Amino acid sequence: MSEGIDEIFRRAKEGVPLFVNREALSPNYVPGHLPFRDPQTKAVAQILAPILRGSKPSNLLLYGKTGTGKTAVTNYVLSKLKAEANNPNLVLAYVNTRLADGEYRTLADFAKFLDLKKERQIPLTGLAIGEVIDRISDNIKANRKKVVLVLDEIDYLVKLFGDDILYAFTRSGEKLAPGFLALVGISNDLRFKENLDPRVLSSLSEEELVFPPYTVDELRQILTERAHLAFRPSAVSPGAINMCAAMAGSEHGDARRAIDLLRIAGEVAEREGLKQIDDSCIRTASAKMEVDRVDEAIRSLPVQNKAILAAVSRFDGGTNTGELYLAYSNLCRKMGIEILTQRRMSGILGDLDLLGLVEASVVSKGRRGRTKKIQLLIGRDTLEKTLSEDSAFGAAS
Numbered sequence: 001m002s003e004g005i006d007e008i009f010r011r012a013k014e015g016v017p018l019f020v021n022r023e024a025l026s027p028n029y030v031p032g033h034l035p036f037r038d039p040q041t042k043a044v045a046q047i048l049a050p051i052l053r054g055s056k057p058s059n060l061l062l063y064g065k066t067g068t069g070k071t072a073v074t075n076y077v078l079s080k081l082k083a084e085a086n087n088p089n090l091v092l093a094y095v096n097t098r099l100a101d102g103e104y105r106t107l108a109d110f111a112k113f114l115d116l117k118k119e120r121q122i123p124l125t126g127l128a129i130g131e132v133i134d135r136i137s138d139n140i141k142a143n144r145k146k147v148v149l150v151l152d153e154i155d156y157l158v159k160l161f162g163d164d165i166l167y168a169f170t171r172s173g174e175k176l177a178p179g180f181l182a183l184v185g186i187s188n189d190l191r192f193k194e195n196l197d198p199r200v201l202s203s204l205s206e207e208e209l210v211f212p213p214y215t216v217d218e219l220r221q222i223l224t225e226r227a228h229l230a231f232r233p234s235a236v237s238p239g240a241i242n243m244c245a246a247m248a249g250s251e252h253g254d255a256r257r258a259i260d261l262l263r264i265a266g267e268v269a270e271r272e273g274l275k276q277i278d279d280s281c282i283r284t285a286s287a288k289m290e291v292d293r294v295d296e297a298i299r300s301l302p303v304q305n306k307a308i309l310a311a312v313s314r315f316d317g318g319t320n321t322g323e324l325y326l327a328y329s330n331l332c333r334k335m336g337i338e339i340l341t342q343r344r345m346s347g348i349l350g351d352l353d354l355l356g357l358v359e360a361s362v363v364s365k366g367r368r369g370r371t372k373k374i375q376l377l378i379g380r381d382t383l384e385k386t387l388s389e390d391s392a393f394g395a396a397s
Helices: 002-014 038-053 070-084 103-111 129-142 154-161 164-170 198-204 216-230 238-249 255-271 279-299 303-312 321-335 342-354 380-387
Strands: 060-063 090-096 146-152 180-187 207-210 358-364 370-376
Touching (some): 038 060, 038 070, 038 180, 038 207, 060 070, 103 154, 103 164, 154 180, 154 342, 164 180, 216 255, 255 279, 303 321, 321 342, 342 370
Parallel strands (some): 060 180
């Protein structure tokens, strides 16, 4: 074992590194230029520009599949806006609601950008949602703050927890004056608005923008530019770039997947002591990503999502909403956790469908109407292995 590790470390020290700037392939990297997103970038900038004059911009909703540049464009425009502004009261806040995983945490993460006084700060737990909103609102009003709040994956927040936060903020205009709060919502779900209360919808979606998927040719150029930043010259073969673009292009034009694929392929090539990333590295990286994607997707789910996924796995050949809700309810009782309503469960199913973990499709039954067929899209062994890491599922197994 020791000799094997020594050999790994020796190759790492003596081998020629392929990367010169690994950060250029990071999910959080914001490039100085966003290819094929000039119209969207200009549109977002135009909508937010009034804030430079101290005026409240319109609320904005950005739609598009994963990896179509919504978050990158938003962060790019915000960075330019921050550099251009000369206003100490300007606050540009960004919260990913999936990572926050709940109304309270979403608000607490937002509050960190506002620099609340010590006695008014938001603790990790313990306050009513209304009290948290009041503390945030009081801070904006008292300090005349001009706030842009970006809620990434806003569809996740609404599906699981409702739109109470959005209602409070979209109706808070006079309460915040002379400060204000403008919302930018980023959604992977084009049907997101169907889950909104009409009163929220009328206030929130003042401006909307749809991001189309990238084509294979566009992904190829994006990867070529990123590879030039990330790797030493000649470290990536043209064939590897083409393969990455083709694979990601077949999955809804996902630039994020294409960039991740290239990064992991580079790591594979470095570990094997290769001087160039080739097709075999891409295939190895793709297989690794698929395994990691499923494991990580399950591992990062909230307990309610895991419970619903576990309930789906108990049906061979799929099931319907009624049968699934019964199995889910029984599982929740065994686990000692809250049983959500059937409507909330259906919302979570849509999210699991979006992640590619289940398929929840509507099936016509002729004169008997329509029903939803729900089936697991991942291996039961993989699911059980990952869920076994969560102590909450040990007692329910």
